[in-house]
Amino acid sequence: MAVLEQKSGIQPLRFRKTLAIILQLAVHIGSALPLLWLFYAVNAGLMGGDPVKELIHFLGIGALRLLLLTLLVSPLAQWLSTGQLNRLRRPLGLWCFTWASLHFTSWLALDLAFDWSLIGGELIERTYILLGFMAWILLLSLALTSIPKLMRLMGKHWKKLHGFAYVVLLLGCWHFWWSVKSGWMEPALYLAAAVFLLILRRRKVVHWLGSFIPAPSRPR
């Protein structure tokens, strides 16, 4: 009994539950509201005479920010010793995938008008577009395997697969860097943030990288 009390800590259980719900709601509202605003802004002409480029850029930057936030969660949880925070990773990651999908779809539909031969050509020839596409494919596989049942089913493979979030982060920054006409400073800020997050979890990253090296066969 005494042990239990100690474990539940300073905050009563109910308070922590409420806080968890509030945080979850904040993630959903914070991720959805800008999309509603975007819808309004495009229709009200707030994005200039031709909103397409702005729209695509807005969605891409948003996806990158959400990914950074997703990867900020576990260092933050560790720092605050609040494991509960880790529950925010799944909704944040899924929202990141949603934004990235909208970014990709608007490029397909609004910029290239579903001209498939052009789309194919751009994907093959333009490195920055290929980088973005690869990042999206990875995000897609992470989103598909985020179902809790599948997570248990996949066991340690799940962790291995979801370590690719680090790759997506770097691909995303690289994609951004190469997509701008000039002004490397904004993408550089994102890259710096990404590198910072990777350094924070350097042990995890090294461990994840190590999981791809086949274990040496033990001598008999």
Add this chain to the structure above:
Amino acid sequence: MLIKTKKRGDLTEGSVTPETAYLNRRTLLKGIGLGGMLAAGGAHAGLLDFLSPDSEERETAERKALQFSPHSPGPSLTLTPEAKAINHNNFYEFGTSKTDPARNSQSLKVEPWTLTVEGEVAKPGKVDVWQLMAGSQLEERIYRMRCVEAWSMVIPWIGFELGKFLQRFEPTSRAKYVAFETLYDPGQMPGQKDRYLGGGIDYPYVEGLRIDEAMNPLTILTVGLYGKTLPPQNGAPIRLVVPWKYGFKGIKSIVKIRLLEKMPPTTWNILAPNEYGFYANVNPAVDHPRWSQATERFIGPGGPLSVTRQETLSFNGYGDQVASLYSQMNLRKYF
């Protein structure tokens, strides 16, 4: 400091600033009480202007009606709506987003404006641009405008031929090139003051043409569009339009023209020589290293998200008038 810098490039805040808007859009914003909320969201100079009492008058720069001879009948082109042409601009001196120029340039002082012509000319001189406007036979030219970023517009410009204008200064036989320079005034142009806002470009913006390109009758110095003087975001009070070249050759708010013996440096070429050449002729066969130039998105009438993707024409459709200028050149090398 870091956070502030980040905020400046933030599209969310950048796009919401009400200063771009026409009066009706403003009324709409006020009507639903968004104005205050949006103003509270950013650290932009433009947003602070919005709070100052005299911002109502400064909101959109005054544009005067011009006298001009209308465009002679040619191929019938669908015009880009005026509202789109003046709210979707590349003018990095006022910020790198497409909506920045319309928002940040409205207080640019365009009157008086002196244009200096010097270099390899017998009679160098300074011209008062507004006197020039009043005393010139202005004509309307409806041209295709193809941006290097693969979007295009059709715009009714008002101006006069650069070649005829340059003749007045009597170019010498050594005048092989023409160099142009935009106003350098960091006090008025926030992108020149702040490297981040200005996209990392070394200002003033400079451009250039070969003398035969400058003398081609298609090349015009432009003082207006859609029947009125240029708004600041489109390069008031005087800019260059070279319809068979990518839009960035059309240097804005020109203060100096120099005739030279040697090829002058040009801004985008300095910044990324492998991506932007001196010639920058519209050429669907030569791609930008990072995107295709074979097609373009035409910004025409229709809703905000209506999409028209069309084939890009060689020399932007003006090949019969200009292709001969480059007959001896490998356009893949001299892109």
